[in-house]
Amino acid sequence: MRGLLMTTDDARLKKLKFRAWRRGFREADLILGPFADNHVHTMDEGELDWFERLLETPDQDLYAWIIGTLPTPPEYDTEIMNRIKAFRFELNDLRGDDRGG
Template sequence: MTDEETRDIRIKRLNMRSMRRGTKEMDIILIRYAEARLTAMDTAGLDAYEALLDENDQDLYQWISGQKPAPAVHAPLISDIKAVAANG
């Protein structure tokens, strides 16, 4: 987030990044999560989500699908994404 970027603009940008991924599967999973959770997140949560979006889609998919364990830094967020996906 830059100094000029407001919270609303940041959330819109993260929504866009969530739906313009490299794979359709991740587009669907992440945009549902973003729409469900981003507006309620604090700055630290948005920072964590933005860092997660910097990861490779293949890695993200394996972490979310349970094929590989998520790195500790992303594990809480991955668990929340799984929960939203399961209820979606």
């Protein structure tokens, strides 16, 4: 039974990573993809549920919230969103440029 649970969990994480990388909006992909690669494996079920819902939001809105050109609505202004926003700056430092916003 435990092997099946691990497979289900692994499949969910793989799906979330795929969705984060392939949203169709390159700027968002370049932030959300690496964020998912680095963080979804540490999230609990509730955080994974929230991240899944976040990935369903329109790309332009989500990207604007991340880079701060639009205020993040209260229902999305969570610890994970703050981690995504901070991660954007970590990526810029690692890349040595401003790709991803």
